[in-house]
Amino acid sequence: MxxxxxxxxxxxxxxxxxxxxxxxxxxVRLVDRMTKREETSRAVALWPRTLELLARAGGGLSDELVALGNPVTVANIVAGSAPIARVELKDIETPYPFVLMLPQSETETVLARHLADHGVQAELGIELAGFTQDEAGVTATLRHADGREETARHGFLIACDGAHSPVRHGLGLAFEGDTRGDDWAQGDFHMSGVPYPVNEFVTYWHEEGPAVLFPMAPGRYRVILGIGASSGAVPAVPPIETFQAILDRRGPGGMVLHDTIWSSAFRINERQVERYRVGRVFLAGDAAHVHSPAGGQGMNTGMQDAVNLAWKLALVARGIATAPALLGSYHPERHAVGAQVIAASGRLTRLATMENPLARQIRNGVLHFLLGLAPVQHQLEGTLTETSIGYENSPLNGVSWQAGPRAGERMVPRAGEAPYGAGDTPRFTLRVGEDVGDHPPELPLALVDPLRRTNPVAGGIELVRPDGYLALSVTDGEWEPVVDYLHRLGRA
Ligand SMILES: Cc1cc2nc3c(=O)[nH]c(=O)nc-3n(C[C@H](O)[C@H](O)[C@H](O)COP(=O)(O)OP(=O)(O)OC[C@H]3O[C@@H](n4cnc5c(N)ncnc54)[C@H](O)[C@@H]3O)c2cc1C
Structure with missing residues (x-):
């Protein structure tokens, strides 16, 4: 069943x-109360780890996204006329060594098309009006746009219902954190005169606040500006003339905004829900965490929540594996990542908005020095690209052999291999040394990809999760912990 x-x-x-x-x-049934899909750009960055994980869905999904977007490989920080840092995305081993600039509306369109290929359409104009849960399932009341109500029974409910999540409210969960005391404005513009090529970001640090330029396409940019202390009221969207005047003050001059494609103003909330799961209800994306757009991690983190939960839920829903630890690992794994993203994006925002002139001078000097160091650049690259995300304290981690990666670490996708977790059933992948012989007969084959891969360099047996993180590693021939791990997952 x-x-x-x-x-x-x-x-x-x-x-x-x-x-x-x-x-x-x-x-699955996917419902949304909006009656028409949002056409504005909103989140514009897809980072390498997200593209790696989406590639697992097959159908050329990530390649299709890449073909539509603008790959950016360099991030510059400039203060006045002084270059502070130039960070190149060049050290990360990934099939996608760039950040892809693509409007959220286009990302959604591509995802919806691939979903339709699996026979599922989002049902728009249907609102979740209420729900209850018991040990066996969730009963949801759905209200259609014409006012009609239906009651539906499901095994699980996943709340991907955004920052104001009615499900989170329904569960009575706190959304702990703060709202920053400043206002921000952002817009997509046709513009000219940007003194960087189209594959480079630039952030101008200025005493009034930062100005950030993301190249969406030649002559088209996302501009984000800190616009000062908040009055507490919802910030008004500045006209293009204000964006231009601020850019003239904070940038090198000569940049010209021609027309506005879309603009908005906002305040930054840094909040996280205390529990990502209550019984058969799970929260993912903005419903679980919101943070500064610095670093462009919000949507990516949410999509990776979904990837993390989906393979576990699929194993349980299909009755292939029933260990409580599977679904139980979603909260500790993703809450820890959400907390890291909130902290890192908050630090970036505070660095960019320092008001004290002496502190700014020290910041510029220290960061110029630090970001010139290869190890610091490498660490920053790992954080931004989300390739350094791992689950080192996961309850799903097995033992780690001393050679090679540790349990919980991301396994680098290898050229010429199918991505981990590809296909129509979530399966673990085995990597083994060259001469380890056959699988032991007691290996639960329903949980393991029949295509075993070699591990000629490090040797040893590695068991890789369907989302591409290492579950455990042991020396060659030491099958017992592998068999035991998989049997424990299979059991209720
Ligand atoms: C104006 C704007 C600009 C942004 N700019 C950036 C940016 O520059 N960079 C960045 O990283 N992020 C940005 N974001 C944030 C980014 O859009 C979100 O992180 C991302 O959309 C989160 O995706 P989600 O699927 O979790 O939630 P959402 O995209 O918010 O989707 C939630 C959905 O749930 C539906 N829903 C809510 N309640 C119910 C209910 N009771 N019944 C049925 N459906 C319901 C809503 O209609 C909505 O479609 C921006 C957001 C906005 C609004």
């Missing part, structure tokens, strides 16, 4: 969740 899953919210996180579950053969 396969449990069905109700996903509330068809933004990028709900679409990713539905796509992952649908391709793994779990019946």
């Amino acid at each position: 396969t449990d069905t899953v109700l996903i509330v919210g068809a933004g990028p996180v709900g679409l990713t969740m539905a796509l992952e579950l649908a391709r793994y053969g779990v019946p």
